[in-house]
Amino acid sequence: MPMHPETEGPFPVTERLRLMCVHAHPDDESSKGAATMAKYVAAGVEVLVVSCTGGERGDILNPELQDDPHILRDLAQVRRDEMAAAQAILGVQHSWLGFVDSGLPEGDPLPPLPEGCFALEPLEVTIEALVREIRRFRPHVMTTYDENGGYPHPDHIMCHVVSVAAFDAAGDPAAYPHAGEPWQPLKLYYNGGFTKARIQALHDALVAMGEESPYAEWLAGWERPDRAVTTRIHAADYYDVRDRALLAHRTQIDPNGTWFKVPRDVQQREWPYEDYEAAASFVPIAEGEDDLFAGLGSAEKATATASSGGLHLVHDTRVERSA
Numbered sequence: 001m002p003m004h005p006e007t008e009g010p011f012p013v014t015e016r017l018r019l020m021c022v023h024a025h026p027d028d029e030s031s032k033g034a035a036t037m038a039k040y041v042a043a044g045v046e047v048l049v050v051s052c053t054g055g056e057r058g059d060i061l062n063p064e065l066q067d068d069p070h071i072l073r074d075l076a077q078v079r080r081d082e083m084a085a086a087q088a089i090l091g092v093q094h095s096w097l098g099f100v101d102s103g104l105p106e107g108d109p110l111p112p113l114p115e116g117c118f119a120l121e122p123l124e125v126t127i128e129a130l131v132r133e134i135r136r137f138r139p140h141v142m143t144t145y146d147e148n149g150g151y152p153h154p155d156h157i158m159c160h161v162v163s164v165a166a167f168d169a170a171g172d173p174a175a176y177p178h179a180g181e182p183w184q185p186l187k188l189y190y191n192g193g194f195t196k197a198r199i200q201a202l203h204d205a206l207v208a209m210g211e212e213s214p215y216a217e218w219l220a221g222w223e224r225p226d227r228a229v230t231t232r233i234h235a236a237d238y239y240d241v242r243d244r245a246l247l248a249h250r251t252q253i254d255p256n257g258t259w260f261k262v263p264r265d266v267q268q269r270e271w272p273y274e275d276y277e278a279a280a281s282f283v284p285i286a287e288g289e290d291d292l293f294a295g296l297g298s299a300e301k302a303t304a305t306a307s308s309g310g311l312h313l314v315h316d317t318r319v320e321r322s323a
């Protein structure tokens with residue numbers, strides 16, 4: 001009979017560090033921070049991906065699957081299957097928050113968001129759902145998107161709003177008292193993968209090799225100011241895992257598209273890390289940080305800190321979004 005030492009005797013229960021990564025749609029977890037997650041899984045950290053929506057309104061971006069009747073009949077189920085495949089590749093745990101994809105509104109003027117979608121749900125409903133998940137999984141560290149959503153999809157912006165509010169509320173016994181025992185995650189990071197510095201480095205490397213760069217136009221029109229990267233996770237050894245997880249989202253990714261135009265060895269050489277921005281933390285963020293759990297000590301110590309109450313943020317660079 002198989003033994004599960006973590007949950008059944010005779011071995012003692014061992015505490016492990018826990019990371020929760022909150023994402024808007026299935027596939028976002030594989031395009032933002034996936035190599036980091038795979039690295040932490042390999043190091044024995046428990047990693048949970050939370051998908052706010054089911055991705056029901058995603059476009060089929062793989063030309064080979066565009067007219068597949070099986071996919072068109074039940075895209076929601078296809079995306080659940082794709083997510084399960086990506087989850088297995090990354091070695092993470094996964095939960096669905098259960099909200100419905102808002103879709104990316106296009107046109108001028110923009111059409112209204114569809115009724116019942118994630119971005120239109122009352123905030124107390126969406127925040128409570130994530131607070132419940134935080135109190136169940138008890139992460140020491142959380143990741144989400146910055147206040148611009150990384151890119152302006154309504155679900156990505158809402159993912160930020162809900163994650164930040166849930167990070168603040170989960171440790172407060174007076175907040176959502178029916179959503180489980182209070183638990184305060186100790187650090188909150190924003191995924192910061194798409195910096196100009198990274199895209200420029202990949203572009204320059206391709207040009208120097210005499211290869212065609214898919215980024216020239218993107219760089220020429222770049223207007224977004226770079227985010228304040230505080231933390232770099234060296235994760236080049238896990239880029240293959242990241243790519244396999246991304247490809248598992250078969251309907252959402254064109255295997256011949258921009259994503260896979262830069263050879264993996266060029267990426268590993270030119271930008272061997274995934275970038276993060278510390279948004280809020282109960283421990284100081286050191287200069288040149290290279291670990292999302294830096295400053296927390298052992299899993300036992302981190303849990304003791306998170307459970308101690310009376311904590312004060314020592315780092316908080318979050319921008320209040322005006323409603």
Ligand SMILES: [Zn+2]
Binds near residue numbers: 024025028153156
């Ligand atoms: Zn998304």
